[in-house]
Amino acid sequence: MYYDNFVLPFTIGLITLLVYLCVRYYKWIRSFPKIDRIKIRRGLFSRKTLVSIKEIFMESLLHHKIFKTNPVLGYMHMTFAFGWFLLIIFGKIESMVYHTSAFNPPYFAIFFRYFHPAKETFPGSETFAFIMDLILSFLLLGILLAVIKRFYSKMFGMKRTTKQRPYDLLVLTVLWLIFPARFIAESFSSGINGGGSFLTHSAGEFFATFLPLRNLSYGAWWTYSSLLGLFFLLLPFSRYMHIPTEIVYIFLKNWGVEQRKQYNGFSEIQTNACSRCGICINTCQLNNSCDIKDTQPVYFLRRLRNHEDFSVQSENCLLCGRCEAACPVGINLNAIRLSTRPDLTRVTKETYAYIKPKAQAETPAKVAYFAGCMSHLTPGIIRSMQEIFDKAKVNYTFIDEEEGVCCGRPQAICGNWKAAKVLMDRNQERIESSGAEILVTSCPICYKTFKEDYTLKIKIMHHTEYIDMLLQEGKLPLHKNDLKTVFHNPCELGRGCGVVDAPNHVLEQVSQRIPTRYDGKNSLCCGGSLANTVIDSQQKTKISTDTVKAYSAYQPDVIVTACPLCKKTLGKTSTSVPVKDIAEIVAAS
């Protein structure tokens, strides 16, 4: 029987960890709403599981998304994850080949070099030793990179690396020490008994020249086992909880589990799936423009995990979604943030009782136009839309021309879902009473909520989409001009609703659109977001200034957007380049 007392720390650590994880995940999953639990049951034996496995391989091991963002950083993450994975897999195969049985104790493969007498060869033992050494060297190189990253983050194309707590630093150190410890233990054994390959063998011979290896070797194996055991024990309370949790999250996500309005077990799983890679820090404009360093998802989620006060961080977010788009784990960062905002409203019979339903339209128009509250501060947009409707000879009705009702999303993004629901219901009644077939809105904020939170049975379009449709149908006479334009895709439209092609398509037909690195889902936030209630007017202005600067670098004649709020906010700081809505560009062409 291959056994020695030093395997105990590893074994106890591993078993404790597995038991803990099972209990934890079970509890979280049990807190899911019923509909999500049903989805898990249905997804379990479907193709989705296979897709998930592929994704786990690509993301959890190869870190393919991080690679895309930043190859050096991706390599670092990959060496750790994939390297360790290979070490375990090949170690296991090696042990099974040697042992000729699949059922050896888990520690056997890990401490193979200790239990396996080096003189005893087995099929391919040389090759295995070579592969294992190769993987180990690959890992050690990764650690070297990680150490460098910690101290010289700029080299990795990151402005700032994640700041860690002392506890996390301890676990990090333990993790870093595991592989050097293995290297030392294996080298020492090799130095005494031989075996190993180019790395451990040569190192063993080298160490034997000046160290009393016989006395040290056993202790080295104890150290290695203890570090592993310690790491397993510390893991659930450290950021490395993301390693198992990300795997679970990928399955759940692919099975169709959703982040809902409430903060629940699924939110916890996502929170724990964050690897704290820190990519979100770099995408965050609060960091880049306002030097706010404590609110990015990596820190916000950490606060959530550690049960620290997160009330300010919860509110201090533009919900622009740039972090979410960049997150390699694909965590629903906006939805989680929103779920932590407390509902401050108390809904009674009186709530918005002053909003009276509209009379049913007798001769319904085909299109209902809903400008939105903010659009009333940008009459240029409204007038342009009216011109476009007229030019295209569209029979339309202007729903909120005289008195509008807010779409409810501004309430919702403060967490006030109860009041928002009342608004939404009342507004829906008013929209439905128009009897139109298509609802066109000029405000991406309204658009998003109409699509996601309303239960309207009619087609909902943002005016960019609608104009695009008119152009495709040839209903709108077109004149392309020489105006050089850049397009600022509003957060709620591009990242929020995935409307990317329509505006680009429209702009290309009516102007000389300059492509920018902020196109599509990479667009910047104007800074005017209603979602952030922490930053003040000057800070919003600063974001707007930086955004305008970024677009102005392409020397456009006009910055085009498709949101009244973006227009007002960018217009506030863009004094030399005019800011216009896409509808205004189309109407003028």
Add this chain to the structure above:
Amino acid sequence: MHTVIIIGGGPAGCEAAYQLASDGIQVHLIEKNNETGGNLNNWYQLFPDRKNAQDLNKRLQEQLNHPGITLHLGMEPSRVEKDGQGRFSVSLSDGSLLEGDALLVATGFKTFDAKRKEEYGYGIYENVVTSVDLENMFRNHAIRTSKGDVPRRIGIIHCVGSRDEKVCNFHCSKLCCITGVKQAIELREMLPESEIFCFYMDMRMFGPGYEEMYREAQEKYNIKFIRGRLSEAAENREHQVQVKVEDTLLGRPLRVTLDLMVLLVGMEASNETQGMARELGVKLAPSGFILPLDPHYGNNLTGEKGVFITGCCSAPMNLTDTLNDARSAAVCITRYLNMK
């Protein structure tokens, strides 16, 4: 060589004297007090840069060392006569006689007598002071109530004696708004814990940097501005001042008890200004200040040839405008003398 007689040694008279003397004109400067500076002597710090008023005063005084300037301190003109050649002779209170080719009236303003607004209780309630009294308190670095306590709540009342039909002053004294803001900030600096209110009718921030100062007073110094005119004040047992205003922007009456109430007294034409106007036969505006010949082209001229005006004898002005006006008067006089 020409001679000009300037009546009034406040900032306007002093600056004009220096400008004229620099142009080679002989100047006689008559000042009723024993020192020049006029109302500036009562001020501690100036808006908008919070300059020490006495620094400016000293600078103006130093300019008077010019050899072309003869100072007549502690003198008042008792009689002014003009001969057929347009020369003026001015008899002084000590009996001496000055002769000049032109006369510059720089007799300035006086602050409104707050006792005339009886309902505010100045001189009757112990903790009611005027903005001039407050400047004096600033100079002594002691803001205290009559009992010697630190006032916890202070109210500054704008437009006392200005824009008020009840005291026959229809004009706006222009400077009080910004003075109120300045004094509120000074109060805050000395009393960081106190609550400071300004009760205003309109905030008229007409000069460069004034609006910014107002904004700063709100944002940085937490001065509270309430739009409403004080209707009456009363004293309570603790000798605090209980004031009643309408919070006009809410449309509700407001009662608040103040430990110290500061009346921002407006500006009226000084007695000397009115006296000189009578003596010289120049017209007065309905506000009581001397009416310039033309509000754009002739604001230093009067209907009387050879009689010029400058500074606050023609209208309330801040120091920047006063000094500009003095230079402008000097230019007008020089041209007049050269054409003679």
Add this chain to the structure above:
Amino acid sequence: MNFWGFNISETRSINYDTNDKDMLIHVLQEVPSCKLCIECGGCTAGCTAGRLTSFNIRKLQMFMKRGENKEIREELHKCMLCGKCILVCPRGVDTRKMILSMMKYIKNNQK
């Protein structure tokens, strides 16, 4: 029911001395820009809710500054939080955040 046929009228006058300024302290701490208001009424003029009802955010913030909180409790829930007011304010007051802060105070201090 009293036999007098009348009651002693409540005063309309705001008694600043005795009013409770706790909400004000809370809101000023969270939204210091409140201090900058010059009561121009721009926020109220374009208010989405104000077009349909008597909701007047300028007045409510003034009531708060005077410690008259009753009206705020009655009126505040009419706001739709659309945020139009922020875009109008010439002094850069974060009006919407102020409303949220008032809401928060009311929520936390419900009697």
Add this chain to the structure above:
Amino acid sequence: MNLEGKQQVWKDYQKEIADDRYYYARSCIRQTFFPGSEWAYLDILKNKLGKDVLDDPRHTTCTGIGYHSDVVPVQTIMTVVARHFALMTEAGYENITPSCITSFGIYTEILETWAHHPEIEEQIREYLWKATGREFKKPKNLAHTSDIIYKFREDIAAQARYKLVDVHTGRQLRGVDHIGCHYAKMFPSKGIGGAEFPAVLSGMISSWGGDVVDYPERRHCCGFGFRQYLVMANRGYSVANSKKKFESMRPYEPDFIVANCPGCAMFLDKWQYTISEMEGTTYGQDGYGIPVLTYEELAGLVLGYDPWELGLQMHQVAVEPLLDKMGIAYDPEMKYRTKEGKDIGRPKCPTYLKV
């Protein structure tokens, strides 16, 4: 409070008051609610000061209550007042002394109006002539009866039997003066001391040994306001005004209130009962109210008139605590009896207010 400042104001507002030969104009409210006051006034002037006062039985109300309640038009009230002037002229008097503040205000207002608009005066002369065949001369001097008492306050002090001093402790009694809106608020120059710091009553209190309390709501209206009181729905507003004054004066612990205007005296007295019944609040010491006197009553007490003869039993708030402090002897048995000892009935005992 800076007394020198006040004295300066008083000096600025001095008015001319005739020395003798007064035509007396009675007050509706005073003769109804404080009949002893009118008698005392006439008695003091005639017998203590030796003045010639004519109490003309032919004169009527000035219709001020109707006028201020918008039921009597201005031409009517002017003609009624013109008739009073005619009666005065016919009796050979030139100095008119109304007993009522509202009458005083109306007389002042009418004389001012005529001074600015002689055509109106002409018209009124015509109306009076057509209606009654009378003609009149405008009075040479118009003074309120309190002005007369103020003028002779030192003479009264010289004859005083009691002083406004607590005889047990030697403390000056604290008096609150209430002037009445129509005395000087319309024409500040027509009141002694002006409108902001009137001296007419405070002068009496000081001369007779008392201490004047100047409290924040001193200028405030008692709340009568004619329409406010006469229309029941508005009475809550009326009483709220008095309450505001009581709340404001309470910390000063006044020993008495002295009122210029008969209406004010009545309301300040009776509302104390109403407020006590409605809210259980009393404003004097030990559950009593604050005694409210007319200036005639105050002068009468100082001069040693019998309290019951002055009609003090007609007051809602008990005056006994004040009498005790001043050391005035009185017979409690006689409070609700005529001189002859006949019972005149007594009011129901209030729930909270001690009497």
